[in-house]
Amino acid sequence: MAPQPDTEAVSARKVAVVGGGLAGLTLALRLRRGGHDVTLLEAAPQLGGLASAWRLGPVVWDRHYHVTLLSDSFTRGILRDLDLESEMNWVETKTGFYDGRRLVSLSNALDYLRLPALRLLEKLRLAATILYASRIQNWQSLETIPVETWLTRLSGAGTFRKLWQPLLRAKLGDGYHETSAAFIWATIQRLYAARRTGLKKEMFGYVPGGYARILERFGERLRAEGVHLALGARVKSIRALADATGESRLEVSHEGGGVEVFDRVVLTTTPRVAAAVCEGLTPDERTRLEGVAYQGILCASLLLKRPLADYYLSYLTDPELPFTAVVEMSAFVDRAQFGGHSLVYLPKYTTPDDPLFGESDETVRAQFEAALCRIYPHFDPADVLAFRVSRVREVFPLPVIGYSQRLPAMTTSIPGLHVVSSAHIVNGTLNVNDTVALAERAARSLLASDLREAQS
Ligand SMILES: Cc1cc2nc3c(=O)[nH]c(=O)nc-3n(C[C@H](O)[C@H](O)[C@H](O)COP(=O)(O)OP(=O)(O)OC[C@H]3O[C@@H](n4cnc5c(N)ncnc54)[C@H](O)[C@@H]3O)c2cc1C
Incomplete structure (x- = not known):
């Protein structure tokens, strides 16, 4: 009752x-x-x-990709209140990394050691940075330090240029210059919180029906x-x-x-x-x-006949690409939810005044499909069953x-x-x-x- x-x-x-x-x-x-x-x-x-949610061809699913972490106790609390938490599916996911030349797995420690983009010393400094950030309690002090200064000091200039900078740009655009170190701290804390729940694996959850x-x-x-x-x-x-x-x-x-x-x-x-x-x-x-000041998003949803890869999230560090990540929902959510098809999101985080917001769906589609052909040589635009673009000029505040x-x-x-x-x-x-x-x-x-x- x-x-x-x-x-x-x-x-x-x-x-x-x-x-x-x-x-x-x-x-x-x-x-x-x-x-x-x-x-x-x-x-x-x-x-x-x-x-x-919205309709994408024959499928109704989220307009923007959503996952729940095991550690998301407030989300899970609301879902419990709605009698939906017990129906959640929890899935171990894989992560990809594309550096402009190849797409590789970045799903576990071994993948990380093999990552071609960084030298061994750079990898060790990166790991030490993430571990250090995960242990910091006092985020207020990080609010006074530019994220670029903080990450360069901890990880080194090479790792910043090759990895952190493209990732920051992907989410914050040029706004990363004004962003504080508290942003990267919060991001690392959220990812670490999931692992602190006991399972060391990356488990994401969803409610059937989204x-x-x-x-x-x-x-x-x-x-x-x-x-x-x-x-x-x-x-x-x-x-x-x-x-x-x-x-x-x-x-x-x-x-x-x-x-x-x-x-x-x-x-x-x-x-x-x-x-x-x-x-x-x-x-x-x-x-x-x-x-x-807010950051906006242009986010394309694609319904495909075939999967692209088996990574839920692929990081992209190539600044030439028109979107800033590839999120393959169907590598995580059962494809039966999408009529057996694959659901992919291509987000482009950008400033609210970006002229891209004025571009037609057809223009965006042509650019995005050409980029997919570069990353996934087997991708065929004829496999796209449905394509829709969500545009939101204000999504999250820049943590300046x-x-x-x-x-x-x-x-x-x-x-x-x-x-x-x-x-x-x-x-x-x-x-x-x-x-x-x-x-x-x-x-x-x-x-x-x-x-x-x-x-x-
Ligand atoms: C691309 C993307 C991916 C995301 N992925 C995840 C994820 O994986 N996991 C996760 O937990 N979260 C994710 N999120 C974040 C999540 O969607 C947000 O945290 C959450 O939806 C924010 O809810 P809100 O109520 O604060 O804001 P909103 O959802 O923006 O709600 C504000 C509402 O106010 C309404 N409104 C605006 N102006 C008026 C007005 N004048 N009168 C009446 N109503 C008005 C709007 O229409 C809107 O419905 C993602 C978000 C995006 C954009």
Whole structure:
């Protein structure tokens, strides 16, 4: 039976959660169970945001590739709540490495020792860097050091040029020059956390049916517990209402539903959207929200007749390639989920103003297929059954020097108005686990402040 709201603990308030991604969904669930009357306003016609699913030819699967790590306790907690965790498949995956000439395996220690791109001393320094980073606890001190300086000092100039620099560029573009060492620390911590769970192997998990199934169940659960879900409801403005009784209220205007008044609003959009829709913020709040620079993505999904290789993820260090990694989902997820076909993602992380966002699918397809022919000599463009491109200009914030000091607060100066965005994940990389953890923390803090108010 679905848990009933704990209405005795707090007096029910009318709350709007803006954004139906994993952060908004988690917040809506927890605030509802905390006793509030919750409405979730999502701009898109479906739930899920970056984790949403779409149709690719005959297949419905995630718009962007997603895996869950064994150590993702918050993601697994939500899946347990949705009665889906027990259905997860856990699979050992392999990793590839393409240096511009050949694609080799980089799946275990032996592969690593054989890696042609680095000399033995460089490999030893690289291994020592990763081990050292995995043991660091105080990430705050790393926020003051440029990632380039830190990695060159630890791994040497050769390893930085041949390995770290192309990998940083692949995710951050030229933004890596402004990025702090905390970024690489967070990345290494996440990968190490998976191994700390006991198994030394790289095990990734998925729910059969992918995020389409998770999101469908999430929506059903929210509705069953009394959350009002408004899809196609892009919020245009939020403003405080002067109330003669002294009670603060927030007026929310959104597409498709006109105007509604709430006691509290929690935005889970990017900070730039929050700055654009919230009226009456202080100049400092506005500057901080608008000052968070995001990195975007253009991500192609391909449904293929045949597999490319058996690596889930292949790192690419060749700057001439138009995409920055190859993610072969069907090397990890059972191909029966894709009608026996192979599902491949080709992501290109880039800045929001990259002209590539304006290119047609046909242009992107021609460039991407030509590059696949270079990496995989057996690849035949005639094997592509379906091709679709996802474009998102703001995916994750660039973890620049001193990032945590520049952040906007989650509670704004406008009574009842909160911003809980991916920008507030300060000591992690963007992933569902950290997103859910952030939302759980924010929900706890909001419910605790309700309790204090109720008791005072
Ligand atoms: C390419 C890629 C690969 C990834 N791989 C993994 C992975 O393997 N494992 C993993 O754990 N995580 C992965 N992630 C990260 C994961 O998708 C995110 O952590 C998570 O989806 C973020 O959720 P969110 O709610 O914070 O943001 P979002 O999903 O961006 O949700 C924000 C929502 O707000 C809505 N919105 C915006 N403006 C308005 C408005 N004005 N009014 C109403 N609604 C609005 C948007 O439509 C959106 O639905 C990946 C992400 C990407 C892009």
